[in-house]
Amino acid sequence: MEPIYISPAGPISPIEVLYGHRGFIEQGKSYMAHKTGFTYSSLLKAFQEAGFTSFFGGSRPKQFELWLIAFKQNKTEEDLKKIAEEFLP
Numbered sequence: 001m002e003p004i005y006i007s008p009a010g011p012i013s014p015i016e017v018l019y020g021h022r023g024f025i026e027q028g029k030s031y032m033a034h035k036t037g038f039t040y041s042s043l044l045k046a047f048q049e050a051g052f053t054s055f056f057g058g059s060r061p062k063q064f065e066l067w068l069i070a071f072k073q074n075k076t077e078e079d080l081k082k083i084a085e086e087f088l089p
Contacts, residue, residue: 004064017064040066056080057088 003011009021016022024032038046040059047055047070054075057068067088069080 038066040068043068054080056084 001013020033052070054071059066
């Protein structure tokens with residue numbers, strides 16, 4: 001399958017975006033297998049259902065990324081952005 005991008009771990013094909021890096025999985029690193037898939041809205045909903053109340057995140061479709069920082073404590077938007085600067089792209 002033709003790669004959609006090259007990562008530090010090597011070429012990544014669409015199937016690996018969905019299911020995990022085949023090379024690592026073949027090496028027995030089953031923790032690299034994706035057990036579920038999310039859209040940003042389904043990821044946010046899962047966190048809300050788990051009791052989280054403060055969120056900051058987003059997606060970068062061209063990089064095939066989703067990211068979210070969530071807290072069960074109430075945080076201001078300013079606090080969330082400051083924390084996100086430390087951890088998110």
